Amino acid sequence: MLPVRDLDYDLPEALIATRPAEPRDAARLIVVDRSGRRFDEMRVRDLPEVLREGDVLVFNATRVLPARLMGRRVGTGGNVEGLFLSSSSPGTWTCLWRGGHLRAGVEMAMVTPAGEDSGVVLRLLDRAADQAGAWRVAVLGAAADQPAETVLSFLGRTPLPPYILRARGRSGQCLDEDFDRERYQTVYARQEASLGRGAAGSVAAPTAGLHFTPELLERLDRVGVRRLEVILHVGTGTFRPVESEWVENHVMHEEWCSIDDGTLRELEQARARGRRIIAVGTTSARTLESFAMAAQGGAAQATDQPPIMAPRRLATRLLIVPGHRWRWCDGLMTNFHLPRSTLMAMVGAMLDGGVESLRAIYLHAIGRGYRFYSYGDAMIVLPQAAGEPRHAARLTGE
Structure with missing residues (x-):
C-alpha cells in the first residue's frame, strides 16, 4: 500500500x-x-x-472545450461561476457551480469572455445524480436547440486550472482568453x-x-x-x-x-x-x-x-x-x-x-x-x- x-x-x-x-x-x-x-x-x-x-x-x-462559465443571477445580479461538464441532449447540460444558496429554479444570465450579455440564460433543474456538486440545467431561449459545443464557442472561457488563475491573480497578470484558448x-x-x-x-x-x-x-x-x-x-x-x-x-x-x-x-x-x-x-x-x-x-x-x-x-x-x-x-x-x-x-x-x-x-x-x-x-x-x-x-x- x-x-x-x-x-x-x-x-x-x-x-x-x-x-x-x-x-x-x-x-x-x-x-x-x-x-x-x-x-x-x-x-x-x-x-x-x-x-x-x-x-x-x-x-x-x-x-x-471552453467550459468555464461566468454570469449573473437573474433578479439579484450576483456573480456566478461554473464549469460545463456534459450535455445529455441539446438544451440540457450538467454543470458544476461555485457558490451557495443554489436551488432548483434559479436562473443565471451568462456573459461572454468580453463581459457582454450573451443572451443565454441557464435554469437550475436538479442535482445531478452521478456527479457530486453538479446540477442539471436547462438552456433557455434560441440557444436551447443548439449543440453545447456551438453555444460554448461564444459563451465559454478556457477552463484553466484554478492554481494558474490564483497564481496569475497574485502576480497581477491579466487574463488573455485568446491566448489561452490557443495555448491550452x-x-x-x-x-x-x-x-x-x-x-x-x-x-x-x-x-x-x-x-x-x-x-x-x-x-x-x-x-x-x-x-x-x-x-x-x-x-x-x-x-x-x-x-x-x-x-x-x-x-x-x-x-x-x-x-x-x-x-x-x-x-x-x-x-x-x-x-x-x-x-x-x-x-x-x-x-x-x-x-x-x-x-x-x-x-x-x-x-x-x-x-x-x-x-x-x-x-x-x-x-x-x-x-x-x-x-x-x-x-x-x-x-x-x-x-x-x-x-x-x-x-x-x-x-x-x-x-x-x-x-x-x-x-x-x-x-x-x-x-x-x-x-x-x-x-x-x-x-x-x-x-x-x-x-x-x-x-x-x-
Whole structure:
C-alpha cells in the first residue's frame, strides 16, 4: 500500500508556470530511464535525438472545450461561476457551480469572455445524480436547440486550472482568453463525437501534448517515429487530490476513452515487432492500460497484446500505482504534477524505484528551477535495454 504522504513535496510558488514556454517545444525536459538512477536535461525540441526509428508515440487527441462559465443571477445580479461538464441532449447540460444558496429554479444570465450579455440564460433543474456538486440545467431561449459545443464557442472561457488563475491573480497578470484558448490546446486536437454521458470534449488539457509543434511532429516523422492517437476526455477529477490515507483507497473518477480499429491494429503490430510504445501524457497511458485490462474482461485476464477484439470505447476508473504491471506502455512523457495526486502515483509506477525515484527527480527539477504543472516543463521515462548507451548529458539553452 502507498501512503499518500509519500506523494507530498514543497514547491516554491515562483515555479508554478502561469504561461507556457515560447515556442511550445522550448520547454525543458528531463530524460530518465526506468531505473531512475541517471537522467539527462534538454529541451522538448530535442526529442528526435533521444527517440529512435520504430518508436511509437501515443497522443491523446481530445479537444479542450471552453467550459468555464461566468454570469449573473437573474433578479439579484450576483456573480456566478461554473464549469460545463456534459450535455445529455441539446438544451440540457450538467454543470458544476461555485457558490451557495443554489436551488432548483434559479436562473443565471451568462456573459461572454468580453463581459457582454450573451443572451443565454441557464435554469437550475436538479442535482445531478452521478456527479457530486453538479446540477442539471436547462438552456433557455434560441440557444436551447443548439449543440453545447456551438453555444460554448461564444459563451465559454478556457477552463484553466484554478492554481494558474490564483497564481496569475497574485502576480497581477491579466487574463488573455485568446491566448489561452490557443495555448491550452494541443496542435493536433480534434473534435470528437460524444463517447458517453454527453462528454464530447475535455475540461482540462492533456498537458504533455501542449509541448508539441507541427515542426517537431514533422521532425519526429522524419526520424521514423510513428504517431498514433487515442481519445480520453479529461474530467474534473484529474485535479482532485487523494484524500484517503492510502492511495489505493482513493475513489477514482470516471473518464471516457476510445481507440479506433486502425490504431488497435498498429498497436498490435508494434508489440509483435518489439517496438517501444511511449504514451504522451498520463491520459494516453491510462487509455492504453484501460483497454489492455478490459480486452479480456478485467485485470486477471489482461493481455500484453492489443487484440482487434478489444472494445472501441469504454469508461475507465483505472488507478495506476507502483506495482502496476504495464501492458501496452513502455515509456511515458508527462509534466510535473500536483502533490498528493493520482498522476504522481502513475508516474511513480513507471519507475523501478517507484515514488522514491520520482521524488528524487522532482527535487532535482525544483533545484534546477523547472516550471511545474499544466503550463510547465516535462519529463520522459524511457525503457533502456541492457548495455544500451546513454544519450550524452547536455544542458540545452541554459
